[in-house]
Amino acid sequence: xxxxxxxxxxxxxxxxxxxxxxxxxxxxxxxxxxxxxxxxxxxxxxxxxxxxxxxxxxxxxxxxxxxxxxxxxxxxxxxxxxxxxxxxxxxxxxxxxxxxxxxxxxxxxxxxxxxxxxxxxxxxxxxxxxxxxxxxxxxxxxxxxxxxxxxxxxxxxxxxxxxxxxxxxxxxxxxxxxxxxxxxxxxxxxxxxxxxxxxxxxxxxxxxxxxxxxxxxxxxxxxxxxxxxxxxxxxxxxxxxxxxxxxxxxxxxxxxxxxxxxxxxxxxxxxxxxxxxxxxxxxxxxxxxxxxxxxxxxxxxxxxxxxxxxxxxxxxxxxxxxxxxxxxxxxxxxxxxxxxxxxxxxxxxxxxxxxxxxxxxxxxxxxxxxxxxxxxxxxxxxxxxxxxxxxxxxxxxxxxxxxxxxxxxxxxxxxxxxxxxxxxxxxxxxxxxxxxxxxxxxxxxxxxxxxxxxxxxxxxxxxxxxxxxxxxxxxxxxxxxxxxxxx
Amino acid sequence: xxxxxxxxxxxxxxxxxxxxxxxxxxxxxxxxxxxxxxxxxxxxxxxxxxxxxxxxxxxxxxxxxxxxxxxxxxxxxxxxxxxxxxxxxxxxxxxxxxxxxxxxxxxxxxxxxxxxxxxxxxxxxxxxxxxxxxxxxxxxxxxxxxxxxxxxxxxxxxxxxxxxxxxxxxxxxxxxxxxxxxxxxxxxxxxxxxxxxxxxxxxxxxxxxxxxxxxxxxxxxxxxxxxxxxxxxxxxxxxxxxxxxxxxxxxxxxxxxxxxxxxxxxxxxxxxxxxxxxxxxxxxxxxxxxxxxxxxxxxxxxxxxxxxxxxxxxxxxxxxxxxxxxxxxxxxxxxxxxxxxxx
Numbered sequence: 107x108x109x110x111x112x113x114x115x116x117x118x119x120x121x122x123x124x125x126x127x128x129x130x131x132x133x134x135x136x137x138x139x140x141x142x143x144x145x146x147x148x149x150x151x152x153x154x155x156x157x158x159x160x161x162x163x164x165x166x167x168x169x170x171x172x173x174x175x176x177x178x179x180x181x182x183x184x185x186x187x188x189x190x191x192x193x194x195x196x197x198x199x200x201x202x203x204x205x206x207x208x209x210x211x212x213x214x215x216x217x218x219x220x221x222x223x224x225x226x227x228x229x230x231x232x233x234x235x236x237x238x239x240x241x242x243x244x245x246x247x248x249x250x251x252x253x254x255x256x257x258x259x260x261x262x263x264x265x266x267x268x269x270x271x272x273x274x275x276x277x278x279x280x281x282x283x284x285x286x287x288x289x290x291x292x293x294x295x296x297x298x299x300x301x302x303x304x305x306x307x308x309x310x311x312x313x314x315x316x317x318x319x320x321x322x323x324x325x326x327x328x329x330x331x332x333x334x335x336x337x338x339x340x341x342x343x344x345x346x347x348x349x350x351x352x353x354x355x356x357x358x359x360x361x362x363x364x365x366x367x368x369x370x371x372x373x374x375x376x377x378x379x380x381x382x383x384x385x386x387x388x389x390x391x392x393x394x395x396x397x398x399x400x401x402x403x404x405x406x407x408x409x410x411x412x413x414x415x416x417x418x419x420x421x422x423x424x425x426x427x428x429x430x431x432x433x434x435x436x437x438x439x440x441x442x443x444x445x446x447x448x449x450x451x452x453x454x455x456x457x458x459x460x461x462x463x464x465x466x467x468x469x470x471x472x473x474x475x476x477x478x479x480x481x482x483x484x485x486x487x488x489x490x491x492x493x494x495x496x497x498x499x500x501x502x503x504x505x506x507x508x509x510x511x512x513x514x515x516x517x518x519x520x521x522x523x524x525x526x527x528x529x530x531x532x533x534x535x536x537x538x539x540x541x542x543x544x545x546x547x548x549x550x551x552x553x554x555x556x557x558x559x560x561x562x563x564x565x566x567x568x569x570x571x572x573x574x575x576x577x578x579x580x581x582x583x584x585x586x587x588x589x590x591x592x593x
Numbered sequence: 594x595x596x597x598x599x600x601x602x603x604x605x606x607x608x609x610x611x612x613x614x615x616x617x618x619x620x621x622x623x624x625x626x627x628x629x630x631x632x633x634x635x636x637x638x639x640x641x642x643x644x645x646x647x648x649x650x651x652x653x654x655x656x657x658x659x660x661x662x663x664x665x666x667x668x669x670x671x672x673x674x675x676x677x678x679x680x681x682x683x684x685x686x687x688x689x690x691x692x693x694x695x696x697x698x699x700x701x702x703x704x705x706x707x708x709x710x711x712x713x714x715x716x717x718x719x720x721x722x723x724x725x726x727x728x729x730x731x732x733x734x735x736x737x738x739x740x741x742x743x744x745x746x747x748x749x750x751x752x753x754x755x756x757x758x759x760x761x762x763x764x765x766x767x768x769x770x771x772x773x774x775x776x777x778x779x780x781x782x783x784x785x786x787x788x789x790x791x792x793x794x795x796x797x798x799x800x801x802x803x804x805x806x807x808x809x810x811x812x813x814x815x816x817x818x819x820x821x822x823x824x825x826x827x828x829x830x831x832x833x834x835x836x837x838x839x840x841x842x843x844x845x846x847x848x849x850x851x852x853x854x855x856x857x858x859x860x861x862x863x864x865x866x867x868x869x870x871x872x873x874x875x876x877x878x879x880x881x882x883x884x885x886x887x888x889x890x891x892x893x894x895x896x897x898x899x900x901x902x903x904x905x906x907x908x909x910x911x912x913x914x915x916x917x918x919x920x921x922x923x924x925x926x927x928x929x930x931x932x933x934x935x936x
Contacts, residue, residue, distance in 0.1 A: 155713065
């Protein structure tokens with residue numbers, strides 16, 4: 107092949123990469139500006155607010171917290187106790203024992219004096235067989251469902267059938283909810299009839315001190331691999347999700363902590379058990395159903411309610427997680443491909459889904475193409491070294507701008523870390539994120555896409571360190587298949 | 594050309610990045626450096642305040658804006674823990690320290706977030722009777738909501754009237770705040786609520802009925818009977834709840850008519866209401882609901898019969914051999930419940 111056709115290929119590639127750079131950064135810049143405005147409004151509206159007033163409010167809707175549990179005998183008692191002491195006046199905790207083979211159920215029976223009950227409830231959503239139902243003699247708000255193993259989505263569906271609250275809160279493995287988080291995450295439902303779901307910020311717990319299911323001393327993670335994820339989370343939640351509130355609404359509510367209108371969930375048949383990205387799929391389906399039925403269905407992100415979760419501490423586990431997230435995204439985009447660029451779906455069709463396809467789904471491909479193209483161009487002398495250097499600097503610098511921006515938003519509003527060292531450490535993690543970690547993420551995402559194309563739909567084996575008692579206190583590492591879904 | 598543009602964007606990027614980093618580090622430093630002294634002063638201030646409440650010490654007026662913020666914070670903290678004489682002391686102290694004046698200035702501000710802060714301040718510290726009620730008609734919903742909460746802490750029939758009007762507010766958060774405040778006001782709000790329900794057009798009728806169901810006063814029978822004919826099913830469902838709470842022959846008759854309503858939630862509420870009346874004479878009518886096409890109505894009917902005792906159980910047992918398999922199934926489920934089982 108002569109140099110001329112190669113030059114043509116290279117120039118086309120360069121144009122695609124530059125086009126992607128402009129579109130992606132345009133989206134992110136718009137999201138950042140929208141998030142900053144939202145954060146300012148949030149700060150203004152929450153100054154001097156007394157959430158304790160709500161504690162005695164007779165008009166607050168009942169909330170059912172759905173907790174899937176599988177083989178969590180060691181920590182389930184402490185975890186449930188932490189949930190039962192959440193600050194919310196009208197609370198029900200529905201723990202679903204998803205076919206545990208250890209002593210999870212026996213532990214619960216012992217700790218909470220469970221007694222068999224026979225509530226008459228409607229099997230709105232199909233699930234694996236329910237073996238028995240129990241209610242606590244000590245805390246009437248605690249209901250335990252014992253069922254055959256069916257996975258996280260199936261457990262949540264079983265909880266959904268039984269929930270008596272008008273709102274249901276789905277939580278994930280490793281989630282520690284701050285005491286007033288429910289009072290805050292419920293606010294969008296009090297403000298608008300059209301709200302079907304709301305989500306809060308998820309933060310990385312690794313390195314923090316945990317006692318009795320509560321984060322007592324939040325600390326920035328010391329290990330690079332976790333620290334880098336902590337920055338990623340802040341960026342994803344504090345300006346990604348927050349920004350979408352203004353630009354067409356969110357399509358993702360983290361499976362780790364989200365609040366939903368129960369009847370809306372039941373109407374769409376609950377969680378899709380065969381979906382690999384079941385949390386995103388649920389929200390997309392909720393919004394789609396709302397639009398198709400001519401009912402507004404807003405999904406709102408609230409920055410203040412905070413839940414803490416454990417991030418993977420090894421590259422191997424992290425890689426699997428990112429691979430799975432990407433496969434989940436492919437799955438959701440494919441299932442709901444009708445929405446993309448479809449004016450019938452308004453902002454969801456014309457803004458939100460194109461973003462997910464162009465930036466989130468195809469982003470890794472174009473990014474990899476750009477790096478490869480640049481290398482080939484340099485090798486063949488088709489590209490000026492200085493231009494390549496400055497372009498790369500510009501691309502990664504822009505990403506860094508958003509990371510530092512997210513840290514700044516956090517610092518000026520809901521900062522959780524008290525020490526200067528923690529803050530400086532986060533800046534350090536943000537500075538080194540583009541140097542290697544981002545490229546690794548691209549590789550994992552590409553792997554996920556290839557596996558999705560091959561039809562792989564397994565979750566992969568995940569492992570967590572948990573919060574061993576004595577060292578960092580006791581946390582709630584309940585989980586179904588030991589998975590996390592903080593997307 | 595491209596190189597020049599690249600350089601320009603690069604310089605802008607670098608500038609923005611540097612500015613963000615400087616602000617981040619400067620703010621972090623400021624917070625960390627001042628946190629310790631602030632906490633120390635706050636602790637001292639709290640102790641002085643506790644002594645001052647007992648009459649052993651006097652509070653000095655804040656000298657600087659930072660002092661003012663600290664005094665504000667400490668007083669608000671204390672206010673959440675005291676009532677009666679203590680609350681009066683806090684209101685007096687806030688006036689003496691100029692914090693009430695500051696809240697008043699905020700309340701008059703053109704900026705909504707200042708007005709919001711002002712009302713919340715008065716809510717914590719007491720006072721604001723001359724300024725806050727006017728804010729029930731504020732242009733911003735958050736301000737109206739905060740004003741409604743303030744009214745709940747300072748009950749008076751005149752303000753209850755304002756709250757009742759707020760049940761028609763276009764913003765859900767304001768309607769809920771008004772409903773919340775009216776429930777807390779209880780009997781104080783009965784008269785304005787009765788007047789509101791007597792009106793021909795009142796969009797917030799369902800909310801008002803929900804409030805008066807909690808008050809359960811005989812004077813709401815008339816509004817309840819009228820509401821049972823309302824074209825809005827949500828209003829009819831609330832009317833059923835109210836009629837069950839008020840009880841009496843006319844209320845029961847209206848509930849029996851609502852059993853045949855076209856709307857499922859209305860039939861559920863009526864069946865539940867008749868069950869709550871706990872009259873065995875109503876058992877045949879409730880038993881009829883076991884054949885309702887809606888699952889929720891059948892469930893309500895079965896549970897209501899179970900609560901009625903022997904008479905209700907008799908009808909449930911009869912339903913076991915009913916030709917309607919749905920009625921038989923529901924009766925079967927309810928009769929299977931152990932006596933201690935929760936519903």
